[in-house]
Amino acid sequence: MSNISKWVIVLLLATVPLWVTNQYQLHILIMMGIFTIGAMSLNLLLGYTGQLSLGHVAFFGIGAYTTSLVSLGFDLKLTEDYTFVFAPKPAWFGVICAIVVAGLCGWFVGKLSFRVRGAYFVIVTISFAEVIRLVALNWVDLTEGPMALNNIPSLAFTIPWADSAALSRRIANYYLVLAVAVISSIIIQRLVQSRIGRTMVALRENEALAKSVGVDVTRSLVLAAVVSAAIAGAAGALYAHYVRIVDPDVFLFIYTVTMVIMVIAGGKGTLAGPLVGGVIFGILPELMRGHMLPEVQWIAYGAIMILIVFFLPEGIVPAVQRWWAGFQRSRQSKMNPHSRANKASPREAAQ
Amino acid sequence: MNAHVTATQSDPILTVSNLAVHFGGLVAISDASFSVAKGEVVSLIGPNGAGKTTAFNVISGFLPATHGEVIYNGRRMGGLKPHEIADAGLVRTFQKTSVFGNNTVLDNLMIGLHRRGSGSVWETLLLSPRIRRQEEEFRDEALQLLEFVGLAHRSAELAGSLAYGEQRLLEVAVALAADPTLLLLDEPACGMNPTEAMAFRRLLAEIGKRDITVLLVEHNMRMVMGVSDRVVVLNHGRIIANGPPAEIQQNPQVIQAYLGHGPKHA
Numbered sequence: 001m002s003n004i005s006k007w008v009i010v011l012l013l014a015t016v017p018l019w020v021t022n023q024y025q026l027h028i029l030i031m032m033g034i035f036t037i038g039a040m041s042l043n044l045l046l047g048y049t050g051q052l053s054l055g056h057v058a059f060f061g062i063g064a065y066t067t068s069l070v071s072l073g074f075d076l077k078l079t080e081d082y083t084f085v086f087a088p089k090p091a092w093f094g095v096i097c098a099i100v101v102a103g104l105c106g107w108f109v110g111k112l113s114f115r116v117r118g119a120y121f122v123i124v125t126i127s128f129a130e131v132i133r134l135v136a137l138n139w140v141d142l143t144e145g146p147m148a149l150n151n152i153p154s155l156a157f158t159i160p161w162a163d164s165a166a167l168s169r170r171i172a173n174y175y176l177v178l179a180v181a182v183i184s185s186i187i188i189q190r191l192v193q194s195r196i197g198r199t200m201v202a203l204r205e206n207e208a209l210a211k212s213v214g215v216d217v218t219r220s221l222v223l224a225a226v227v228s229a230a231i232a233g234a235a236g237a238l239y240a241h242y243v244r245i246v247d248p249d250v251f252l253f254i255y256t257v258t259m260v261i262m263v264i265a266g267g268k269g270t271l272a273g274p275l276v277g278g279v280i281f282g283i284l285p286e287l288m289r290g291h292m293l294p295e296v297q298w299i300a301y302g303a304i305m306i307l308i309v310f311f312l313p314e315g316i317v318p319a320v321q322r323w324w325a326g327f328q329r330s331r332q333s334k335m336n337p338h339s340r341a342n343k344a345s346p347r348e349a350a351q
Numbered sequence: 352m353n354a355h356v357t358a359t360q361s362d363p364i365l366t367v368s369n370l371a372v373h374f375g376g377l378v379a380i381s382d383a384s385f386s387v388a389k390g391e392v393v394s395l396i397g398p399n400g401a402g403k404t405t406a407f408n409v410i411s412g413f414l415p416a417t418h419g420e421v422i423y424n425g426r427r428m429g430g431l432k433p434h435e436i437a438d439a440g441l442v443r444t445f446q447k448t449s450v451f452g453n454n455t456v457l458d459n460l461m462i463g464l465h466r467r468g469s470g471s472v473w474e475t476l477l478l479s480p481r482i483r484r485q486e487e488e489f490r491d492e493a494l495q496l497l498e499f500v501g502l503a504h505r506s507a508e509l510a511g512s513l514a515y516g517e518q519r520l521l522e523v524a525v526a527l528a529a530d531p532t533l534l535l536l537d538e539p540a541c542g543m544n545p546t547e548a549m550a551f552r553r554l555l556a557e558i559g560k561r562d563i564t565v566l567l568v569e570h571n572m573r574m575v576m577g578v579s580d581r582v583v584v585l586n587h588g589r590i591i592a593n594g595p596p597a598e599i600q601q602n603p604q605v606i607q608a609y610l611g612h613g614p615k616h617a
Contacts (some may be wrong), residue, residue: 187476194475194482195461195468195489202462205451212411212445213529214437214466223472 013178017159017171026170032282033177034239035255037184039262039274041231046260047269048192049224050204051121054256055109055129059102059229061250063236065136066101067094068149068246074142091153095237102233103226110225115218117207133251148247155241173242180238184231189271191227200224204269265308267315276316364389364533364564365410365441370419372405372588379405381588383419387533392555392565394575397585398608403568404446406585407537410566411443412436423533438466440532444522444539446568452511456502459510459521460493463528467492493528500524500554516547523554533564540571552578576600584608 020026042056073088089097105128113124136143143149154169155176162168191197199220202210210217240246258281266277284304288297312319363386372380380402387393395403408414410421412433421428423441431439451459468485475482497503500520505513510521519539526534540548548571555578558565569575575582576596584592584599586608592599599605 190476190478191472195465195470195485196472196475198458198462199465201454201458202451202465205453206449208413208433208445209449209451209525210462211413211433212437212443213463213525214434214442215462216432216434 010178010182014175017174021167023167023170026167026174028283028286030170030173030177030242032278033174033181034235034242035258035262035282036275036278037177037181037235037238038232038255039259039266039278040181040184040188041228041235042259043263043268043274044188044192044200044224044228044231046263047267047273048197048200048204049221051113051117051221051224052260053109053125053225053228054122054253054260055125055127056228056232056259057251057253057256058125058129058132059105059232060236060239060255061129061136061246061248062105062132062229063098063102063233064240064246064250065143065149065236066233067091067098067237068152068240069142070094070097071153071241072149072151076142091155091241095155095234095241098233098237098240099230102236103230105233106225106227106229107222109229110222113221129251129253129256133248136251137248143248146247148245150245152240152244152246154244155238173238177238177242180234184234185271185275187227187231192271196220196223201269261305265305265312265315267317267319270315270317270321273315273317280316362389363387364424365566366422367406367410368419368422370406370409370421371417372402372409372414373417378588380409380585383585383588383590385583385590385593387564387566389564390559390562391580392559392567392578394567394569394579394582395585396569396572396575396582401585402588403585404537407443407535407568410436411441411535437529440530441535442526442529442531442533443535444526444537446537446541448515448518448522448542450510450513450518450521450525452509454510455506456497456508456510456513456521457490457493457506459525460496460528461489463525464489464492465529467528467530496524496528499527499557501550516543519543519547520551520554523558527558527563531563533566534558536565536567536569538568538570540569540574548574 016029017026020029038056038060041059042053045051045053045056069086070089071091071094074086076084076086078084109125109128112128113121116124137145139145140147154173156169156172159168159171162171192200199210199215199217200223202215203217203220207217236250239250262277262281263274264277265281266275267273285297285301288300292300308316365387367386368384370380370383371378383402383406385393395406397403405414409416410423410428412428412431412435416429423436423439426439428436428439428441437443451462454462468489470479470482470485494503494506497506500523502513502517502520502524505517510518513521519542523536523539526536540551543551552574555565555567567575567579579596581594582592582596582599583590584602584605591604591608592602594602
């Protein structure tokens, strides 16, 4: 996709709050956006380095908890007579802390799994997420455990044309999510289309060969984990300031699964894949909710997933790309039956 | 090429001394010492299971040695990771065809060029002019290398979709992209048809002209005898002969290793 069409899409998305004024619909779009950012970050690991992180929600939750604690402040009784008091800081500072802390955790997990690949990487990430969830649940002094952190300050700014405070808050959050999504996708795009990004793909495709030409695959895996975790942390921070309550349920496995489904159905290892997957699987449950009983809904959801994986194993985006390329070729050969099919890639054509 | 070799004989680029590799109780290499001089083409031959690929794996850092050491350009390679050894200019290829199958041929070369470039994460994210320029240089260099091995017309294809012989050429091109001083080729002509093998011999000669020293493992004896300055013969994990091809062909021990020592029917 060309750069212009990308910015056209961003502009279109920016106009959404002008014609969608239903608060519930906006809410769905915001949640969809937050999870799409999560899916984008997961795609960096799963799609490009080929390592499945089944504990991805840990980074999301760490982001949510970090920003909540920083912006609410907390007391921590370290010894009998010394209590560490952390005064509340502005919400934007909390978001920055969330990104940094989640990135550090990504670095830790990347380092921890410097030698493990495939199934073992999956186990390391699941364990990490579970440990973090147990910490959030049981360290009641800090996290309030199952009582949850409440009244997290909102990041919202005033939207002049909104006719109620609640609507204004939703619109502001919508724009925040859109902005973070755009920045994240630029970061991911620049990274994967660079010399550094090629090392990630090299790790996925053929680790031994990558090493043999001097690629430090561990380093590129750690880098991918850090960037991926930092972006997931940003998504978690947005979630915390939007929903304004965070409990250990943000670490639920189902959220990781949702992100994995978004990436795989959309097309892992493509830039547009997680966006397409995020839109489809963010809206689908809501569309079905109006027409189906909850039980039937989950069955239908499962059936759609199986159909996508069965018929489009590489995901929607690669399938559409191939179909489009084939369509172009057949049209060209119809128009000019004597010329050989033009197989040059756009990149080569630009040379 | 022989004149060049005698001139630099005193200057080995690679020295393998008293190398031993044991896998538990199994001795893959018992005691092997040999060296490769700068600019030479040396072939490592021997019957199947003689330990040739094991030797390659140790030299390139994929396997630790049990005893002995590998010295490359005056530096001990023991304990270095494969990517660090490659970064020192010692690049290998693999016995089994090994390409980045889901990437285009051009991208395979771009990955191979990795160590020639640089760029921090911040520079990359800000897409600095230097990074853009480097990408363009990489692309030009990649296309030149594809031209060199004769795969330029395939640059936009997926590496996995190439014919077998072409994939083997691509492997060599990827290794060349990494700018080797010493190139270890593990059975590069295995599975090539005679025409492809001939073309590959010409390519080897061209590689020699680029001042790249070559250590070759190969079963195609015609190629080995044709391209090598020196042949090292490995059998049962030990070196049984080391000398110019003509001498190796006459060596009774080598003949015995390849043909066995039954009664001669001839």
